[in-house]
Amino acid sequence: MQQMHYFDNAATSWPKPEAVYQAVDKFMREVGANPGRSGHCLAKQADSMIEETRQLLADFFGAPDPRQVAFTFNCTDGLNLVIKGLLDPGDHAITSNVEHNSVSRPLRRLERQGVDITYVQADAAGLISADDLAAVLRPETKLVILTHASNVLGAIQDVPALARVAHRHGALFALDAAQTAGHYPIDMQAMGIDILVVPGHKGLLAPYGTGAVITLRDVGIRPWRDGGTGTKSDARLHPEELPYRLESGTLNAAGIAGLNAAIKFINETGLNTIAAKQRLDIQQLLEVLQEEERVTLYGPKDASQRAGLVSFNVEGLRSAEFGQKMNDEWKVAGRPGLHCSPLSHRAAGTFPDGSYRLSPGYFTTADAIEAACEGIRRICRS
Ligand SMILES: Cc1ncc(COP(=O)(O)O)c(C=O)c1O
Incomplete structure (x- = not known):
């Protein structure tokens, strides 16, 4: 595999x-x-x-x-x-x-x-x-x-x-x-x-x-x-x-x-080093997501105001369908659905289908971020 x-x-x-x-x-x-x-x-x-x-x-x-x-x-x-x-x-x-x-x-x-x-x-x-x-x-x-x-x-x-x-x-x-x-x-x-x-x-x-x-x-x-x-x-x-x-x-x-x-x-x-790496990864994902017309992004648009995750939906696709494409075509393991937080999804207006979430970590490589960004771009434009 x-x-x-x-x-x-x-x-x-x-x-x-x-x-x-x-x-x-x-x-x-x-x-x-x-x-x-x-x-x-x-x-x-x-x-x-x-x-x-x-x-x-x-x-x-x-x-x-x-x-x-x-x-x-x-x-x-x-x-x-x-x-x-x-x-x-x-x-x-x-x-x-x-x-x-x-x-x-x-x-x-x-x-x-x-x-x-x-x-x-x-x-x-x-x-x-x-x-x-x-x-x-x-x-x-x-x-x-x-x-x-x-x-x-x-x-x-x-x-x-x-x-x-x-x-x-x-x-x-x-x-x-x-x-x-x-x-x-x-x-x-x-x-x-x-x-x-x-x-x-x-x-x-x-x-x-x-x-x-x-x-x-x-x-x-x-x-x-x-x-x-x-x-x-x-x-x-x-x-x-x-x-x-x-x-x-x-x-x-x-x-x-x-x-x-x-x-x-x-x-x-160093916690600051870890936090700074996270901010950069999130910033990169946010930039790509905001370039795509079909994407609805949830939560603050500024990486400095958010934890290490981005959550979004792509018009015309259920979060699970988008997740399947990311998994199968781009080998990206993100998480679609309600994320055990139906309340947040009700607040975001995404209940009951949920959203697709990407949460990079300290060991996420630049190649992985690029794969996720490319996956988002290509699926959104297909
Ligand atoms: C905000 C929040 N609280 C609590 C939990 C529960 O954590 P755990 O999986 O360690 O029980 C999670 C897990 O995703 C979470 O995101």
Whole structure:
């Protein structure tokens, strides 16, 4: 099979840095033990790798304390933990109309149980205004939970402004950074993010099965599972102490070893270098898309205002048909459809067919970008 050009990094990044493959392999072959579960050297080695990774994540995202970093198995896992671990019947929470299902579905379930949810509306480009948020905040609002960038529209929200408004009304501000973590600078303290939820396997370039919930302080998130933590085994109840309160059962230590190597790779490469490469790739795709009369582009037109994805439709073709042509004729692996975010598609007016999304990554080559651009041009002119 001819090699595919991978353009689905918004779903999961691939390939990973070589150091990530090596770290996973080395950990599984040479350490292998269950972190924190036994006093032997191998378990201690596994444990210190885990603790080092907490510190790496805390430093990377400007969180003051590695004990406020809890590992999860993906971003959905972390978002469920936060939403269901904080909200009770009678509480009020605010989210937006450009959220991924992993925010909107847990909230909908809670809505049926008596949690009051308000959906603030983004503008046509997908941006949420601080004034619109202020207008729906109430004294009893407990949580504002928003995506940093919609995985369909790509618009990067003005987080400091939104967080400031939430705090003025005494609400916690939680951010779903699925599409920004690892290629856009996030400093929790400077930006006012009380709770940050990140996947490891997307922009952070780590393996599947990794993610984290990071908090500025203990905001009282309840665990949804209790069990073994390797500490305080004599206690009848699950420990309250963070991060163990939110982590029970064996962690994905091999994946976390990969995450450890991935963050070091990003630090060594430089987040700015990664972000600049992404902006150039996106700029190039945006330019080609804007030259084609049959293309309708969704989200901001300026690469500096968007995450690493472009989403569009071509007149006369369903997104799945366009995707098939890109796949078959141009070996471009993009993603058509609803992208698990029907809300964003309703906001963009592209529900139920969706759109076609290209999400390049740090390892996307100039040849791959050229193939995607040429594919777009030729299909649009055929
Ligand atoms: C904005 C957004 N939030 C949450 C998620 C869920 O992430 P995960 O696949 O790690 O569960 C995604 C995945 O695409 C996303 O784009």
